Amino acid sequence: xxxxxxTFHNPPPARPVDVRAALDREDITGALDAMVGCALxxxxxxxxxQELYLALLDHDxxxxxxxxxxxLGHLARVYGRLDxxxxxxxxxxxxxxxxxxxxxxxxxEDIEEFLHPRRARWRGRLWRLVRPWAWL
Numbered sequence: 001x002x003x004x005x006x007t008f009h010n011p012p013p014a015r016p017v018d019v020r021a022a023l024d025r026e027d028i029t030g031a032l033d034a035m036v037g038c039a040l041x042x043x044x045x046x047x048x049x050q051e052l053y054l055a056l057l058d059h060d061x062x063x064x065x066x067x068x069x070x071x072l073g074h075l076a077r078v079y080g081r082l083d084x085x086x087x088x089x090x091x092x093x094x095x096x097x098x099x100x101x102x103x104x105x106x107x108x109e110d111i112e113e114f115l116h117p118r119r120a121r122w123r124g125r126l127w128r129l130v131r132p133w134a135w136l
Contacts (some may be wrong), residue, residue: 013041016052028061035067039074046079054090062099069094069103073110
């Protein structure tokens with residue numbers, strides 16, 4: 001077993017067509033970079049990106065599935081809107097798979113935080129009140 005050191009880099013801007021092209025070439029690393037680049041620096045068409053990530057929640061590669069959930073959370077932050085009903089249902093369904101449970105949960109929290117900040121603040125306050133270990 002070998003260990004590979006990875007370094008962080010910001011992916012370049014991308015579009016949904018770049019993600020699809022990388023997936024068609026079976027270039028998973030390129031597709032992952034393009035997915036993040038599309039979510040963070042997209043061309044402004046959040047709906048097209050949203051549809052891409054919703055479809056990729058069921059991709060064969062587990063890394064693509066998990067990152068698509070993360071990217072849905074990024075879209076909520078960057079654009080401040082989503083087709084929330086569809087996205088939330090898809091992410092809740094995705095949470096049933098153990099390998100994507102954490103990223104889907106984080107994406108749902110991001111969506112609440114960036115689309116409903118007041119509700120998220122109140123939920124955080126309530127959570128701090130009811131956690132008995134926080135009183136220590």
